[in-house]
Amino acid sequence: MRQARLLIDGAWVDGASTSELRDKYDGSVVAEVHEADREQVERALAAVAEAQATVDFPHYRRYEVLTRAAALLQQRGDVVAAIVDDTGFTVADAEREVGRAVQTLTISGEEAKRIHGEMVPLHGAPGADGRLAFTVRHPVGVVAAITPFNSPLNTVAHKVAPALAAGNGVVLKPAAYTPLSAGILVEVLLEAGLPPELLAVLNGSGSTVGEWLLQSPVPAFYAFTGSTEVGRHIRAAVGLRKTQLELGSLASTIVCADADLDRAATACVGAAFRKAGQVCTSIQRLYVERGALDDFAGRLAAELGGRVVGDPRQQGGFVGPVISARDADRIESWIQQAQQKGADVVAGGTRDGQVIAPTVLANVDPADDVFSQEVFGPVVNLVPFDDFDTTLDDVNDTPYGLAAGIFTRDIGRALQAAETLRMGSVHINETSSSRVDLMPYGGVKESGAGVEGPRYAIEEMTEQRLVTMGRP
Known part of the structure; x- marks a missing residue:
């Protein structure tokens, strides 16, 4: 039987408990899902935070990894079947999901080479002649990505790939219904050369693993797609930390x-x-x-x-x-x-x-x-x-x-x-x-705040820093 395991501190490990993943059409068991306990969640967060602060993963290398992952995903022969097993989507819908995820990875890789700041015209202010000013963008740190069942590959890519392109570490909690698709995406990223310590996968429910992620002080950014009700809860729980919330719609x-x-x-x-x-x-x-x-x-x-x-x-x-x-x-x-x-x-x-x-x-x-x-x-x-x-x-x-x-x-x-x-x-x-997939995608009112789309997500998943220089 297939296993959906956890990725913690660069290694695939068993969970503290397991559950059965069932086919959405006929109810048959298709996989065993390993679920994290609180100690494993805390260990994964600490490991990713340490790696994000110490592992050298320069911009061009990010581009190489993400674009190679796109090519590897396109070549995977098992990904369509995994999406169907996860979701009950038709083969045609699953194939479109794969094609879009390939694009998302590719675009994210390209955008990793284009992260930039801008010159600030200090000469336009009185008394500032001779000074220079410019902005640069730095990764926020650790991104907690909490993803939905209805786009089990491409929405995961929309959260993980821009976060990595921006230089962040990522802790991923896939939807409990759909762990297989997310696991394949992580596998191709590792095969493409991603430093494994920069990414963790934590299977489990929102009421356990999701809550522990919200309670932890480690994540600097939360990327979530799901209900407006849960989005409100995330906002209340994480305080001033940055969020990207794609919520309900009609x-x-x-x-x-x-x-x-x-x-x-x-x-x-x-x-x-x-x-x-x-x-x-x-x-x-x-x-x-x-x-x-x-x-x-x-x-x-x-x-x-x-x-x-x-x-x-x-x-x-x-x-x-x-x-x-x-x-x-x-x-x-x-x-x-x-x-x-x-x-x-x-x-x-x-x-x-x-x-x-x-x-x-x-x-x-x-x-x-x-x-x-x-x-x-x-x-x-x-x-x-x-x-x-x-x-x-x-x-x-x-x-x-x-x-x-x-x-x-x-x-x-x-x-x-x-x-x-x-x-x-x-x-x-x-x-x-x-x-x-390259366009900005987000809502207003109770549909959330923040945007997906690799270029725009990278801006949100980085911090702007102003640097000024005067003559010595």
Whole structure:
């Protein structure tokens, strides 16, 4: 049986306890997971802190390690299967996850060569002639990376690779659901030549390992993706230390009547249902201008027709299981609640085990959980609109502000959306779930603070220092 072990002080070791990792589709045991106790967490933190302060890992060497790791990851024959075992994602979703992680590692390596400060024009101040000033950037120290199940390879890469590129040490706590993918990423980094003492892997739950990381004075930076509730707890626990928090979302996309409806329908189906809808920016509210509603609904149905749902390993699989039976219960109950209150099921609405069929709902009461709470499942609400200004207000009317999309040929509407929507990202003629790994990615309001994207994360994971020089 495969083992998901701990990496502490440069060596793979057994945990203080073990648990079973089960397949999300059929429930079979796929691995034994070693979990850390408090002593192991403290030992790992101390070792990484010592290494970060003493191990020579210059900028160009960081570039070499990260770009070699990208090449090694692309060559790994077992990584797609590991992601499917971890998550229940389809093979196609797992392959995309690998491709994106390769890009994230590559970009992080390139950015390691570009870390720079700037000249400060002291000559612009009275009496400062003859003095020079410039800024430099230094690593913050130890980064604690706490990662989610829904991007078990690429989000791990987005936290670990920029931290290493910036010269930090990293203590990684992968999601308890998905330790195999993170383990493979760490293996390729070590094979690529990363000094092993600079990285630790601590499997375990958020209530144990996660809490011990928050209680420790060692980490200087916390990089977390997960719920807003946990994000608040992290902020309260770590005080003045720096954080990068990518939290909850309730994402919307607008389709105007003048849009390319074929293109929009194809994009919206992918954005609503990839990874079984378990993406922070998955479309949950799909606003369609009333004049195009029937046509667009038909195109959605055509896009969904014949899609393969169920076993994630089957050829052409489109949607597999959600991450747990508890989540399947919740999603199913929200769909049923909406139906009982008069919602129409345009597509899907059924369940088989942990598999929720791709579901399109219409005429949903805005107070229903499936509309007002983050579903994190393969469900999209179809909402007609007549007034564009009101629709923008509706999109803004959530506690969250991660991303939104709009499809239109009207440049005025596009710019109005970009100016009005209070989101970390507004995508014109793309869905809310559009993302390129080199771009800044983060939210506002209760969607968090700080940004991913290697260049931008490196800035956050370093400290700026001002140096001034006068003539002797």
